[in-house]
Amino acid sequence: MRWSNLFVPTLRDAPGDAEAVSHKLLVRGGFMRQLHAGHYSMLPLGWKVHEKVAKIVRDEMNLIGGQEFLLPAMHPKSLWEASGRWATMGDEMFRLEDRSGAEVGLGMTHEEVFAQIATEVNSYKSLPQIWYQIQWKFRDEPRPKAGLLRVREFAMKDSYSLDVDAAGLDASFDKHHEAYLRIFEKLDLDAMPVEASSGAMGGAGSIEFMVASPAGEDDVVRCPSCDYRANVERATSALDPVTDDAPPAEPEKFATPGIRTIKALEEAGAPAASQMKSMIMVLDGNITVAVVRGDHQLNMQKLQDETGAIDIRPATPEETIEHLGAAPGSLGAVGVRNDITVLVDTALEGRTNMTTGANEDDWHYRGVDIARDVNVERYVDLREVQAGEACPKCSSAMEIVRSIEAGHIFKLGTRYAEAMNAFVLDADGEKRTIVMGSYGIGIGRNMATIAETHNDDNGLVWPVSVAPFEVCITVMKVNDERTLAASNDLYDQLRAAGIDALIDDRDARAGVKFADCELIGIPYRVTVGPRGFDNGVVELTDRKTMETEEVAIDAIAETVITKIEAAR
RNA sequence: CGGGGAGUGGCCUAGUCUGGCUAAGGCGCCUGUUUUGGGAACAGGAGAUCGGGAGUUCGAAUCUCCCCUCCCCGACCA
Structure with a gap:
């Protein structure tokens, strides 16, 4: 290409509204322009890089036996109703009506469509299959940000594995895992595979590929001595054992005028580690009390994953007063109404002689024995790991690194195949629901991630593999x-x-x-x-x-x- | 959606608080001259409904109200 014929509108100054390095440089370098929030036009240089990234992904998918498809971006409502996600995807799905009034949605992902095609796979002899496409996804993100890192319209390589059983899924999953590592190596991205939450996809397990960067939106807990890595939405840590003094025969209520915070209560003599922090949450309309140790933080994603709730939010002060009888600052799980679910973090299991709110303004209980005094529905992992806590595998002090999610692979199981009635007959003539996995990697996001991690004062420093x-x-x-x-x-x-x-x-x-x-x-x-x-x-x-x-x-x-x- | 900030030629900004000639400067662009190994100099030039609408006023980029858009922080995801 001759530069004299090339359209590369470079700028000396970055646009004023760009914050992320990749955003500034991709605009300054004439790779792309913003059309509106979350939608970017790819200019010739940008599209070249985008296509080189796509080719690397495509080559690796082909290498593990992937077959390339191209599915529609616009889907009928009925398809998404079959999986139940028409309702659960909520506002994140773009929805519109055609001229006849029929409702359609723009595809945010393609499990449903591929699972429907999978109904034409009839025999176990045809499995396994790996199907993929590189197609535009539309997601009505509440907040697009950082240039190409988070947008509402983007190319994603999404692949889907079809297997006859869980062992087959494991094999397909591992193939993708390996392929993804090779892709990131070619892209010169130092991607860490981490345990992750499956979110709206559901399924048995998932692994995210995270690239450390301050422009990221996720926190990864990383052990410096061993290979333990997990998203904070999943991470656990080893806590020092706590020994409690024997509690009194029953909780003692004591006056705490003006005390509203863990810290204030600590100053009044109750160590934070011996307090119960009670968070009033609304899960799909139901009041739930989530309890963690006073010095711990609740992770909402963990709560959501543990309960399977779709809609989750903190209760309003009005709801709190209505259902618990007190305002935040004096809340507790002791003696709450029977219809209120109490979920307690595992770190509190077996604890006694605790201090907590009495659900009466300006009063707290001390001497609480959780097993004895709280109607615990379940002990579940709700706590967010903090930097410096001990690795669950090797006990080293762990660190937390801000990261970009560059790829995510899921073991879906039979959920979508069941919804679409996709099954095969096995060697014994028995019906077997197809076991699926799904695997995603955002092309533009990876391009931006490379830009984010490959630059200096003079501009971008592309690896040869994707350079324009x-x-x-x-x-x-x-x-x-x-x-x-x-x-x-x-x-x-x-x-x-x-x-x-x-x-x-x-x-x-x-x-x-x-x-x-x-x-x-x-x-x-x-x-x-x-x-x-x-x-x-x-x-x-x-x-x-x-x-x-x-x-x-x-x-x-x-x-x-x-x-x-x-x-x- | 909650909180914070911002919209002025293609790009970056000043001006707005305290209303007042033709809306200013830099980059970029066009023409010419001189230059020519690290974003040249000089001269001339094109390019603006000051986000939109309504209002106040003799007079609005500037004040008031409504709306739109964009960015950042939080709840979501490749």
Whole structure:
């Protein structure tokens, strides 16, 4: 490609509303422009990178036996009603009506459609299958943000495995796991596989691939000594055992005027670790009391996963007063109405002599024995791990790293196949519901994640694998016939060798050309100018190290080809 | 949806509090001259319903009301 013919509107200043590094650089570098919140136009350079990322993903999917499909982006309501997700997806699904008044939705994911196609798989002999597509997804995100990192319209590679049983699913899942690791390696992303919450997908288990970055939206708990890694939505830690003094025969109510917080109560003599923090939540309309230790934090996702609730929110102060009889600050699980579910964090199991609110403003109980005094429905893991807590596997102090979710794989099980009635007959002629997995990787998000982790003061630093061009030939003086001819010759040689080369043949000053080339992040630059030409050399600059070496003119093509082929 | 911030030529900003000539500057763009290995200099030029609407006023980018949009922090996800 000749730069003089290329549409690359680079900007000296980033748009004022861009915050994330990748957002700023992708706009400044002329890769994309925002149309409106969560929707970006891909410009030629951006689309090239996007397609290179997609190709890497596609190649790896094909390598594990994936077959590429292309499904519609617009789906009938009935399909989503069959799985029950028309209702549960809520506002995140874009919904519209066609001219006849029929309701349709824009696909946020394609389990339903693939499961319906899977009804045409009839024999166990046809399994396993891996089906995939790279298709646009639409999600009415409550808050699109950080440029391409979180948008409402994006290309996703989604694949689905079909197996006859759980062991088959495990094998398909592992294949994807391996393929994903290879994809991230090719994208030069340091992705950690972590245990994750399955969220709206449901299913038996899931693994997220997380890339550490301050632009991320998830927190990953990571052990520095062993391989334990988990999303805070799932992570656990080993707590020091606590020994409690023997409690009194029954809880003692005591006056606590003005005391509303754990901290204030601690100052009044009750250690936070001996307090019960009672959070009043509304799960699908039902009042639930979630109890964690005073010095612990409730993780809402854990509560949701444990209960299977769809809609979950803290109770309003009015609801709290209506159902518990007191305002926040004096709440507790002791003696609540029978119809109120009490879920208690596992860290509180067996604890006694605790202090908690008495559900009467300005009064608390002490000497509470949880098993004796609280009508516990279940002990469940509700606590969010904090940095520094001990690893559940090896007891080392763990850290929490902000991360971008670059990919997510799920063991779905039979939920969707059952809903769509997708089954096969096994060797004994028995009906077997197809066991499914689903596997997602966002193309644009991965592109942005690379940008987020590959840049310096001069701009982007793409890995060769996804760079918009692999090398740029910078012609210093386009009106100097000798060097221009030599540059064109090099360009032809590189292209003939299959190198994705760009020749900067613009009649512009050196500084402008260098700055643009660095901003858009081309891995290698060959600078051809009269100065070196008279000595028989050109310059080769590595974008990553910014080191320049002189190379003989007759050796430059081979040198570049060798370097790029090694880096691909 | 709750909280915070912001909309001024293609991009970045000043001006708004304290209303007052033709809305200012930089980048970019066009023409010319001189330049030419790190975002050149000079001269000339094009480009703006100051987010939209209503109102107050002799007079509104500036004040009032309504609406729209965008960004950031929280509850969701690739």
